Amino acid sequence: MGRFVARRLLGMTGVLFAISVIVFLIFNVIPNSDPAARIAGKNADPALIARVTADLGLDKPLPVQYLTMMKQIFTGELTSYAKDRNVVEQIWEGLPATFSLCIGAAVLWMALAILFGYLSAVHAGKFTDRALTILSLVGISMPVFWLAAMLLYYLTFKVELFPTGSYVPFTESPGEWAYHLILPWFTLAVLFVGIYSRVLRSNMLDVMNEDYVRTARAKGLSERQVRMRHVLRNSMIPVITLFGLDFGQVIGGGAILTETVYNLDGVGLYAGEAIRSLDLPPLMAVVMFGAFFIVLFNTIVDILYAVLDPRIRLGEAAPA
């Protein structure tokens, strides 16, 4: 088991390294624009641009620049080109908003998905199932930012039910914190509820036809007990693994659209600004942050699978 974990962690590090190199190359090899020229300002003369280039270390060879940047990320010294602000601090300050959004949305989507999936499976083929399926399909067909815009228009402007966004820290006022996050939570959750409820539904339907379920029924357990104890629990495993992967993606940058529309000062919003200004240091840091979460959750899921299924850790057969 230990070797398996070690191998996985090594793989994780390798992937993160590859990603950092790719990001670095994207911004240094694809011709875009010189950060020194940008910082030097609108009136700059060549002498000033040269000094800024030297100060930022942009005249050094690429590998040296890459290593310096990586080192600065880990020591927390990395500053952005555009505004000379400490990147790691900015990310740290954006974490509460992003985590509040993602974790809240995740709780909401899992709760709703389990409820809808369960009801759908139990009433398969009947009206409830059809209605919930349609809702789910509509949910996964909506662009997240469009849904956010619609909610913003109808529920904050036409009818002033909710505030127009912006993040209130939990420490300032838990009530306001939640009030400002209700719409963003709902927006982010809609897409995933659709996917997860359908996955759960189809898994439950499969499991319900398995032998051991028939055995449980034969043993005299009530239908309800059968469903809850055997069917639901066993159907949840693939859902949990999916959740691990998706949650990683959401924290890693998938929340950028929701944060943009609702003006939540999170890591996603910061990432969007960094990309638009082609500011490599914050972008590198945010991508590493995001990739770290994705890879972390991937690895956790892999390890969990290995714990549950010994065949996997012993031989590298690859289940879907």
Place this chain on the structure above:
Amino acid sequence: MKALRKILVVACVIALALFGAAACGKKSEGGGGGGGEGGGEINIALTSFPDYVDPQLSYTVEGWEVLWNVYTPLLTYKHVKGKDGTQVVPALAEDMPEISPDGKVYKLKLRPNMKYSDGTPIKASDFTYAVQRLFKADSGGSVFYDVIVGASDYAEGKAQTISGIKTDDNTGDITITLTEPNATFENVLGLMFAAPVPPSTPLDKDSTNKPPPASGPFMISKVDAPRTLTMERNPNFKTVKDAGATEVVDANVDKIIVNENKNNSAQVTDVEQNKVDFMLDPPVADRLAEVKAKYPDRFRMEDSINTYYFFMNMEKPPFNDLKVRQAINYAIDPEALNRIFGGRLHPSQQILPPGMPGYEEYKLYPGPDMNKAKQLIAEANPADKDITVWTDDEPDRKRIGEYYHDLLTQLGFNATLKVIAGDVYWTTIGNQSTPDVDTGFADWFQDFPHPDDFFRPLLHGESILPTNGNNLSRVNIPANNAKTDELLTKLIGDGGVEEQYAALDKAYMEQAVWAPYGNEEFTTFLSERMDFDKSYHHLLFNQDYTSFAIK
């Protein structure tokens, strides 16, 4: 049962009382004084936090507006609205500089016994230190001070000090020697780039997180970049006033909290509901009409010195042909562009904007006249009809680019639109190695109210630079270059200088070097409790925070 009821009633009364107290308490905390002397606490919202909370580095509208009343230079601009506000007056210096006959030596004297907000005395050598910071911290404003003798040597590390600045801390004398006469130098001394700061300020680093102590009516008491900062009355501002600096105006409120809010529309709602006292940015286009209609008693439009135009690369076809350039000037419809701006554009087809010394209205290209434009193009018959149009991706500018692209297509050109991210736009089009920079969006906001700030960087032949060039049309007209240089040696106050600048403006537009279309207007939108008449918008530094007062 009766006892229970009694308890319930008492509980309700107490609850109501507490609630009432809390509600009242909250209100007064926000309300503040309001009595004759002024005082109180207000809050301001802006979309972009100041780039730097550092007088030597800040170079944006937001930064200058916030810092103008915190850091006082040797000279400053009159704290009044309109054209009178473009006049340079003494601030920390006792008088306007004594300029030598050859125009190269400026003598000033620092007022005595002044202190910064932390009690440190203000010394003459602090001015030198400030200028040194410009070079060591790579400030964009350093280019204005290159004209000082020894500046470039200092910047490159060849010298330990700037030889052209000599100061005496005992007498307060400051002598600055320039490499050549420069009529804009007084204007430049009035910018915060040259505001003295104590040597405890880091020489080569941005001090946003720990701003230097203040010399103006306000000081920065707290910074949490890029979200919020707090300004409070400077307890030692008295020392500056007592030293005779009458042109440096005192504040009318005790505290200003500045908050960033990226959502302009939310800011509008907040000001409407009196939760925010002032928003720095103009209301976004689709709220503007509503604000204008519903709140005329606390909203007005303000002039600002800037010009919006389309540059046309005169070095390459088809814009190397005068007729093509004139055709564009005939075809453009400033009214259409005004609608894209939500009605905030003052139409103008000239180089200098109203408010700038040297502005005189004229109309060379009455229009819009698509027929005349097409006729001119037919006469010119350009062989190369492929044009690449550039613009940046801020929503208004993207739409301006789309309008221009469509216009060129209607005129028969084969136009391609390129939209570039806002932060990267200027360096991309200003870089001579970028291919196909034919024409596109441009704007220019003054650095200081002197026409040379427009003509030199934007239209002088020497400003055609390999990178960061601002002469986007690549204009090089020797006669006009000479005139610009000649006028720089004269002071604006001298007779006839403004008229000559106006003539220069017309001369350039006769050559249709640009297709200008207007000047963006800004706005003042205040909450109900603010004194609307007292507060004003300065032509260089935007809203003057010392003019904020609670009614």
Place this chain on the structure above:
Amino acid sequence: MVSPIDSLEAPGEPPLPTGVPKAQIQGRSPWYLAWLRLRRNKVALACAVLFVLIVLFCLAAPLWAEHVAHTGPNENHLTDTLLIDGQEVDVVSPDGTPIGPGLHGKFFLGADQNGRDVMVRLMYGGRTSIYVGLAAALVTTILAVAVALLAGYYRGWIDSVLSRTMDVIWAFPVLLLGIALGTTLSIGGLKLGPIAIAGDSLWIPILIIGLVYVPYFARPIRGEILALREKEFIEAAVAQGKGPLRIMFSELAPNILSTVVVFFTLNIANNMLLESALSFLGAGVRPPNASWGSMISDGYQVIFTAPHLTVVPGLMIVLTVLSLNVFGDGLRDAMDPRAKIRLEH
């Protein structure tokens, strides 16, 4: 007692369509059986029809532009007026508010802030969005199948390298990768040896979107290939002396075809959503070309005074994506109702 229908079921194959006479089933190919199942799914068929209608609607753009609206998708009409009920109305008011939808041929769905006809832009934008979605789906499918075939067949170090590459792409936050590539490539374009793609070409977003989803396909298909590889018919082919490429194309590929077809359909839907997200953030389709995503982005600026600019293109996206999702689902049920291979987001 074993029912007659049951005896026709081959082990491991999907169940036969119910309610269909035995005579029709005997001896038919799995494709025909899938078609029978699909035919009974009325909702899926209706959605297929809906999708086709939407495509036709968008293809009719030039006709509408010329005969009804008399204007192109990029023509600005900022200072024009429209005659409604005998009154001259500004297309764009002096403070910048555009006209809303109404029952007139010109500006049927109103105008946008540049005075452009929303209906015309919607149709042209749809062409762009659907084209990008389809082309990107092709790119993804071709790349994913190639990767899966090579990795699954050869295994060993080829599999390692390809799988690690897939892992790296997978671990990249999807939107960030898309925006980063979209923004940088739009400035100077892409130059790969002899191939040069302009920064504002549609192929930039197509390639980016196509690339981003490759791992999502390649993994499950690779899993299928790995399983298929162990079956006897592959051993037989190898024994017959067939080369690896031949085996991949004529033996393995046909067996994953049903999975690929379902994925392809669902992928178009995903791509359209991703394209709209990228265009909304300014990193997708470049102006002045319209795409439904960029129209939402423009409309969002004036959402409070001109909501139609945001609502209409969004609804089109929802309808198109929904119809693809429902049809894709129906297709999956028809091909293999017990399919465990799912397209994960």
